[in-house]
Amino acid sequence: MSPRLTFTTAGRILRQLRHDRRTIAMILVVPTVLLTLLRYLYDNNPLLFDRIGLIMLGVFPLVIMFLLTSVAMLRERTSGTLERLLTTPIGKVDILLGYGIAFAIAAAVQAGVVSAIAFWLLGLDTLGPAWLAGVLAVGNAVLGMALGLFVSAFANSEFQAVQFMPAVVLPQVLLCGLLQPRDQMAGWMQAISDVLPMSYAVQALTELGSNTEPTGIMWRDLAIIIGCVVVALLLGAATLRRRTA
Numbered sequence: 001m002s003p004r005l006t007f008t009t010a011g012r013i014l015r016q017l018r019h020d021r022r023t024i025a026m027i028l029v030v031p032t033v034l035l036t037l038l039r040y041l042y043d044n045n046p047l048l049f050d051r052i053g054l055i056m057l058g059v060f061p062l063v064i065m066f067l068l069t070s071v072a073m074l075r076e077r078t079s080g081t082l083e084r085l086l087t088t089p090i091g092k093v094d095i096l097l098g099y100g101i102a103f104a105i106a107a108a109v110q111a112g113v114v115s116a117i118a119f120w121l122l123g124l125d126t127l128g129p130a131w132l133a134g135v136l137a138v139g140n141a142v143l144g145m146a147l148g149l150f151v152s153a154f155a156n157s158e159f160q161a162v163q164f165m166p167a168v169v170l171p172q173v174l175l176c177g178l179l180q181p182r183d184q185m186a187g188w189m190q191a192i193s194d195v196l197p198m199s200y201a202v203q204a205l206t207e208l209g210s211n212t213e214p215t216g217i218m219w220r221d222l223a224i225i226i227g228c229v230v231v232a233l234l235l236g237a238a239t240l241r242r243r244t245a
Contacts, residue, residue, distance in 0.1 A: 053124050060114070147168065182199065
């Protein structure tokens with residue numbers, strides 16, 4: 001592993017993102033618009049918006065970053081950029097960490113902007129501190145990024161990459177506790193929910209919304225999210241294959 005090569009890769013990806021206006025709009029505008037629609041959907045019930053909006057503060061960035069990174073990484077694979085990199089002395093871990101750092105920065109900016117708008121403009125209110133909600137939103141966005149980088153290895157086209165969203169993300173939305181408390185699910189469904197990363201992302205935000213101070217469960221869930229990010233990046237590195245020029 002070479003820090004210089006890692007940050008060189010990250011810098012290249014960030015420069016590409018900076019010049020891609022559609023991607024910037026997808027990162028910053030789309031989750032903000034969705035959260036704004038949710039705010040006015042519950043205009044007559046602000047308490048319900050506070051509960052659901054806080055959870056969506058983490059879910060929206062996760063879903064969007066999953067979609068963006070899976071497609072972006074697939075482009076690198078299919079365009080030959082990744083293959084050319086793998087014929088150089090750069091290591092697979094350097095490549096994945098470079099991509100991870102670049103998209104993690106994008107995820108942090110996204111979550112920061114969305115969190116600021118949610119609390120300051122849309123009136124989102126929660127018992128826990130707002131800054132911690134932002135931290136959890138960043139963690140969820142980074143989780144989506146890591147999962148997107150991983151699943152891109154199993155797609156051969158951008159259309160296939162998009163297909164992974166209903167296959168990978170939507171089951172987690174159904175089983176994460178958003179629609180039905182996890183402890184009220186059937187035993188086999190709860191067992192599946194227990195191994196899905198989004199379950200802990202939603203649970204951490206729920207803990208924040210119902211407690212004035214951070215809880216042990218919330219910190220445990222955040223640690224699990226970080227662990228899932230690391231595992232997804234390592235699995236993503238394992239899918240990279242070095243070829244001879």
